[in-house]
Each structure stands twice: as C-alpha cells, then as structure tokens.
Amino acid sequence: MRQKPTYRLLKRPGPAALNGIITIYRAQGWWRRGDTPAMLRRLISGSYLFAVAELDGRVIGMARAISDGVSDAYIQDVAVLKEFRGAGAGSGLVRALLKGLKSGGIKWVGLIAQDDSHPFYGPLGFSELKRARPMLLKGSYV
Numbered sequence: 001m002r003q004k005p006t007y008r009l010l011k012r013p014g015p016a017a018l019n020g021i022i023t024i025y026r027a028q029g030w031w032r033r034g035d036t037p038a039m040l041r042r043l044i045s046g047s048y049l050f051a052v053a054e055l056d057g058r059v060i061g062m063a064r065a066i067s068d069g070v071s072d073a074y075i076q077d078v079a080v081l082k083e084f085r086g087a088g089a090g091s092g093l094v095r096a097l098l099k100g101l102k103s104g105g106i107k108w109v110g111l112i113a114q115d116d117s118h119p120f121y122g123p124l125g126f127s128e129l130k131r132a133r134p135m136l137l138k139g140s141y142v
C-alpha cells in the first residue's frame with residue numbers, strides 16, 4: 001500500500017520545502033514570469049495558513065487560506081502533483097486548513113472551485129454559493 005502523506009502548516013519553509021512548493025506552482029502554471037522565491041516566502045508568511053502534504057520529506061501538495069484572522073477566510077492554491085493525485089492528499093490538505101480555521105474561530109470559509117473541481121469540495125463540506133459570481137479585476141485599477 002502506498003504510504004500516507006503527512007500534513008504540515010508552514011510559516012517559514014526551509015529551502016527544500018520552498019523548492020517543492022515552487023515546483024507545484026510551476027506545474028500548475030501559477031508561477032508567473034518575474035515571480036521569485038523571496039516573493040513566495042512573503043506570500044507564505046502573509047497567508048493565514050499555508051499547508052503542505054509531504055511524502056518522505058518531499059512536498060507533493062499545497063493549499064493555503066487567506067484571512068483577517070477573525071471571521072472570514074478564503075481557501076486557494078489547492079494543488080497536488082499529478083502523480084500523487086487520487087490518494088486523498090488534496091482532501092487532507094483542505095481538512096488541515098479547516099482544522100486550523102476552526103481553531104481560530106473563523107466561520108465563513110469561501111473558495112473558487114476552478115476547472116470544474118467543485119465535486120472535490122462537496123464531501124469536504126462546501127456547497128455552491130447561490131446568487132453569487134466570482135469576480136476578478138481585469139485591466140487597470142479604477
């Protein structure tokens with residue numbers, strides 16, 4: 001049987017974990033030209049929670065929550081390396097975040113399920129927000 005990943009919340013990842021996280025951002029196409037490891041460090045420390053899934057010390061998945069730390073949070077950047085998908089790591093990552101959010105007293109937890117991934121989030125307790133649309137700033141600031 002395949003070994004089960006362990007889940008860890010990070011604030012200041014060491015070099016190996018940071019590289020592992022960069023690998024996942026790159027694999028997802030979420031690493032833009034000009035992004036740097038220093039920016040990623042700031043993104044991680046500035047997130048309310050940043051979780052990684054590890055197998056034999058290798059980062060195979062990640063997820064983060066951004067939050068005011070009081071009432072609301074958004075989950076984003078949920079991703080598992082392709083070869084490790086379908087074995088529960090993605091669910092484990094979201095559960096690790098939810099546990100941390102719950103212990104912080106944060107009750108409103110939202111996310112955008114991209115690329116038809118909404119069936120993944122249902123069993124984790126999420127349902128579609130009715131009469132709402134995700135919006136994104138396009139072009140220049142007003």
Ligand SMILES: CC(C)(COP(=O)(O)OP(=O)(O)OC[C@H]1O[C@@H](n2cnc3c(N)ncnc32)[C@H](O)[C@@H]1OP(=O)(O)O)[C@@H](O)C(=O)NCCC(=O)NCCS
Pocket residue numbers: 028077078079080081084085086087088089090091092112113114115116117118119120121
């Ligand atoms: C979404 C993702 C994180 C799931 O990771 P994973 O480790 O494969 O997830 P799990 O093994 O915990 O899957 C749990 C269940 O969700 C289902 N599931 C997983 N990914 C799914 C997806 N993209 N769409 C629909 N269902 C999905 C699985 O089939 C599984 O169902 P089962 O319990 O009936 O077998 C992974 O597919 C991924 O990295 N996708 C690319 C990035 C992405 O789409 N992120 C989320 C949207 S922002």
